[in-house]
Amino acid sequence: MSTIFGVPAPALYGQILIGLINGSFYAMLSLGLAVIFGLLRVINFAHGAQYMLGAFAAYLLLTYTGIGYWPALVLAPLIVGAIAVLIERFMLSRLYGIDPLYGLLLTFGLALILEGAFRHWFGAAGQPYAAPPQLTGALNLGFMFMPIYRGWVVVASLVVCIGTWLLIEKTRLGAYLRSATENATLVQAFGVNVPLLLTLTYGLGAALAALAGVLAAPIYQVSPLMGTNLIIIVFAVVVVGGMGSILGAIVTGYMLGVLEGLTKVFYPEASSIVIFVVMAIVLLVRPAGLFGREE
Amino acid sequence: MAVGTQYLAEQPRLRTSSMVLGLIAIAALLAAPFFFYPVMLMSVLCFALFACAFNLLIGYVGLLSFGHAAFFGGAAYFTAHAAKVWGLEPLTSILIGVAGAAVMGLIIGFVAIRRQGIYFAMITLALSQMFAFICLQVPFTHGEDGIQGVPRGNLLGLIDLNQPLAMYYVTLAIFLFGFFAIWRIVNSPFGNILKAIRENERRAVSLGYRVDRYKLGAFVMSAALAGLAGGTKAIVFQFATLTDVQWQMSGEVILMTLLGGIGTMIGPIVGAGLVIALQNYLAASDFPVTVLIGIIFVICVLLFRRGIVGEIIELMRRKSKDAS
Numbered sequence: 001m002s003t004i005f006g007v008p009a010p011a012l013y014g015q016i017l018i019g020l021i022n023g024s025f026y027a028m029l030s031l032g033l034a035v036i037f038g039l040l041r042v043i044n045f046a047h048g049a050q051y052m053l054g055a056f057a058a059y060l061l062l063t064y065t066g067i068g069y070w071p072a073l074v075l076a077p078l079i080v081g082a083i084a085v086l087i088e089r090f091m092l093s094r095l096y097g098i099d100p101l102y103g104l105l106l107t108f109g110l111a112l113i114l115e116g117a118f119r120h121w122f123g124a125a126g127q128p129y130a131a132p133p134q135l136t137g138a139l140n141l142g143f144m145f146m147p148i149y150r151g152w153v154v155v156a157s158l159v160v161c162i163g164t165w166l167l168i169e170k171t172r173l174g175a176y177l178r179s180a181t182e183n184a185t186l187v188q189a190f191g192v193n194v195p196l197l198l199t200l201t202y203g204l205g206a207a208l209a210a211l212a213g214v215l216a217a218p219i220y221q222v223s224p225l226m227g228t229n230l231i232i233i234v235f236a237v238v239v240v241g242g243m244g245s246i247l248g249a250i251v252t253g254y255m256l257g258v259l260e261g262l263t264k265v266f267y268p269e270a271s272s273i274v275i276f277v278v279m280a281i282v283l284l285v286r287p288a289g290l291f292g293r294e295e
Numbered sequence: 296m297a298v299g300t301q302y303l304a305e306q307p308r309l310r311t312s313s314m315v316l317g318l319i320a321i322a323a324l325l326a327a328p329f330f331f332y333p334v335m336l337m338s339v340l341c342f343a344l345f346a347c348a349f350n351l352l353i354g355y356v357g358l359l360s361f362g363h364a365a366f367f368g369g370a371a372y373f374t375a376h377a378a379k380v381w382g383l384e385p386l387t388s389i390l391i392g393v394a395g396a397a398v399m400g401l402i403i404g405f406v407a408i409r410r411q412g413i414y415f416a417m418i419t420l421a422l423s424q425m426f427a428f429i430c431l432q433v434p435f436t437h438g439e440d441g442i443q444g445v446p447r448g449n450l451l452g453l454i455d456l457n458q459p460l461a462m463y464y465v466t467l468a469i470f471l472f473g474f475f476a477i478w479r480i481v482n483s484p485f486g487n488i489l490k491a492i493r494e495n496e497r498r499a500v501s502l503g504y505r506v507d508r509y510k511l512g513a514f515v516m517s518a519a520l521a522g523l524a525g526g527t528k529a530i531v532f533q534f535a536t537l538t539d540v541q542w543q544m545s546g547e548v549i550l551m552t553l554l555g556g557i558g559t560m561i562g563p564i565v566g567a568g569l570v571i572a573l574q575n576y577l578a579a580s581d582f583p584v585t586v587l588i589g590i591i592f593v594i595c596v597l598l599f600r601r602g603i604v605g606e607i608i609e610l611m612r613r614k615s616k617d618a619s
Contacts, residue, residue: 043413094597100413101359102596105553108546109592116585232542236421239414269432276425280406283418287409
């Protein structure tokens, strides 16, 4: 068997794949966080809970109504997005203009409520969710076997990330969004409905998180705690990338995911902390983050 | 408007009325173990000190640390290890916990103060999560089991802390010491510069203050005092576990301070008392505590951001304004 730096090649490829998959979720979630933060100036602590909600929506749709994976991929983000729209309208919108820390605290409280309620109903253990039959099995890539579903997640997340990036950079709606980020008052004076834009942005960000949740359901188990543990890592990813650029958030997400996978091969004990270590080093060398602008 | 800047533009001097109130409060605390369950009182005292230490940072420097559990829980581990494995005397063990928390505060603070506001909160959260992961893996914390059966021992070789009353009064003395230290810090020239940084950081810089050093100093002090609370808790409850280092604990101390009143001296104590009482009350029922904590968070942020004590102070201020 061939080895690379003393590590069997299949093990190395396997961990890189796992890293890419984790990176897919880091990228999708930090993308959503960056979009929301860009316009609303709110760090959405509930992002992890919304991701968990997406996975649970898919699980509940399947269990109680028999609606399968493919419809859930559309329905779950819609449901979670609708809930997020209500949250923005009735709670977050009251906090604009005061210290952004209150937005963080509010969404932290919401995350606790969601997580606590689901743990109360479903217990802390995970629920299994089967991948759709079209995506089961494995592909022989010549140098390794790749489960089809994992390949699908990487491709799907790339499509989602690039799609969101195009939406923001290339469409009229995206142009409104970017201009409102720069100067909301002026954009409103031009007749753009900025409050509606804010609501839609929060809904979109939450829907992205929910979509990630559905994609994650067959890989990780559907559990109430799946979101918050992940979101703290995503916070570190966001600090490393800097929240200035959408593309930066995406690239940093994949990069750190792969780095984490590689650490698992070469020094497994450090794999759970490597992203935080990178964050600390980046802060010491370049406080604004890799892609951030100094404010 | 920064968090905690709603009032306290001027610091109240120690007037006779507040001195009388303080003496009454101390007398009540001295008599309390004869009316309430001492273990619960000690729990309140430990968390009240923890919340006061946290409030030193958010209330007087305007920095929201989302990682204070690392100092609280870290100190609990250090103290428990010193008392159990090294067999040291309890006060020395607690001081080792404090020193450990201060060193951690220096390291985490040095990295975190490079960013402000919301980033500061995210960075402290991430670094404390890293510490929690480390605690899960290194052998001295005993992983999921934690350090159990920590001996209370004899304070300075004289007082047997296994007697509940002795333990209570020692905890009370530590709490009062910590509270007084915070009061002194806040009302010192150093504290005034901290408040100046909170109100307008750029102006403080332009006045020639090396803002980063003051922030780091306050961060280390806050960490050390949180460590004092955590170390004491390890001796009182005779164990140190992962619960104390996890992000939920950081969230709880934020809630206590927010509920009682950010930037008030006694708000965090009131908040700690209420949250502990609620948790004890709910422990017997079926209702999930996390949900209730979340609900209180949402209500506090939406309806009374000054906290209970803060709203009372504001009400009294408006009344006295109307009268004059």
